[in-house]
Amino acid sequence: MTDFWRIPVIDIAALQQDDAVAAGQIAARIGRACETAGFFYVTGHGVPEPVVDGVLAAAAWFFDRPQAERDALDVAGSPCFRGYVPMGITGPGVPHRLLEAFQLMLDLGPDDPDVRAGSVMHGPNRWPEDGLDFRMALETYYSAMTALSDRLLDAFARALGLDAGYFRPYFTKPLTQLRLLHYPPQPPDEDAMGVEAHTDTGAFTILLQDASGGLEVRNRAGEWIAAAPVPGSFVINIGDMMQRWTESRFVSTPHRVANRSGRDRISVPFFANPDYAAVITPVTGDRTEPLACGPYVEAAYRAAWPRAARTPAPV
Ligand SMILES: O=C(O)CCC(=O)C(=O)O
Numbered sequence: 001m002t003d004f005w006r007i008p009v010i011d012i013a014a015l016q017q018d019d020a021v022a023a024g025q026i027a028a029r030i031g032r033a034c035e036t037a038g039f040f041y042v043t044g045h046g047v048p049e050p051v052v053d054g055v056l057a058a059a060a061w062f063f064d065r066p067q068a069e070r071d072a073l074d075v076a077g078s079p080c081f082r083g084y085v086p087m088g089i090t091g092p093g094v095p096h097r098l099l100e101a102f103q104l105m106l107d108l109g110p111d112d113p114d115v116r117a118g119s120v121m122h123g124p125n126r127w128p129e130d131g132l133d134f135r136m137a138l139e140t141y142y143s144a145m146t147a148l149s150d151r152l153l154d155a156f157a158r159a160l161g162l163d164a165g166y167f168r169p170y171f172t173k174p175l176t177q178l179r180l181l182h183y184p185p186q187p188p189d190e191d192a193m194g195v196e197a198h199t200d201t202g203a204f205t206i207l208l209q210d211a212s213g214g215l216e217v218r219n220r221a222g223e224w225i226a227a228a229p230v231p232g233s234f235v236i237n238i239g240d241m242m243q244r245w246t247e248s249r250f251v252s253t254p255h256r257v258a259n260r261s262g263r264d265r266i267s268v269p270f271f272a273n274p275d276y277a278a279v280i281t282p283v284t285g286d287r288t289e290p291l292a293c294g295p296y297v298e299a300a301y302r303a304a305w306p307r308a309a310r311t312p313a314p315v
Pocket residue numbers: 181195200207209215255256257267268269
């Protein structure tokens with residue numbers, strides 16, 4: 001497998017035009033990036049700047065609220081992993097993290113069939129009391145990311161030699177999660193990380209990072225490659241599920257964050273996950289067991305936020 005020492009920047013503007021040849025060329029570049037680094041930047045993505053600025057401003061507003069207000073939205077009070085995750089709260093065996101978060105998924109009311117059935121992955125989002133602008137900024141951003149993720153899914157499919165729409169039916173009521181992350185400035189002598197080395201669980205991630213820097217990606221030689229902020233871009237990375245879906249043709253690469261910028265860092269990952277009911281069988285062969293998406297993502301969420309889901313795990 002080829003190693004990498006830089007993370008490619010790919011202008012995907014042509015994916016939005018009606019030019020199959022150009023789209024094919026972009027898809028091929030994306031495919032090569034997914035096979036080597038498992039990480040790439042996109043520019044020319046068409047997400048309006050005010051939408052991006054809006055979500056960063058919303059995050060700054062939220063993390064500036066009094067601690068008591070943030071705590072009122074604690075994910076521990078949510079039956080479905082939505083809300084605020086205070087600093088340092090992680091699963092068993094995971095070291096303290098210099099990170100707090102706000103997270104949401106599809107916003108589903110009591111009449112939704114999955115909510116009625118008691119699913120811990122489906123339910124309502126939680127919002128601060130005077131947070132109408134906050135909510136609008138996040139919902140607008142979530143829609144923009146959904147549209148971008150559809151275009152990326154089509155590019156992944158083309159890169160794999162599949163029909164462009166191959167992945168779409170797996171993402172009709174997706175378990176996709178949006179998180180706002182706040183990394184306070186890290187004391188130089190503090191050896192805790194914002195996020196320690198890990199791979200992402202789901203299909204793929206669209207990450208917005210502010211100008212602080214601090215994200216690093218591990219190449220196969222074990223060196224940490226900085227994913228420095230590129231203005232106007234998003235960082236895309238392949239997750240474990242897409243690695244499995246492609247029988248490791250696309251790679252899920254370890255990465256970590258330490259905020260040594262001396263100021264607060266905000267990032268906004270959008271974790272694209274298929275539907276609860278989706279069953280993933282490898283696109284390139286049949287050597288791997290099918291994977292039931294819902295239980296897999298649910299198990300990862302239960303491990304990450306053990307206080308959040310009061311409903312007992314399915315047996
Ligand atoms: O904040 C970042 O830049 C990356 C965060 C991350 O890797 C994650 O939340 O999975």
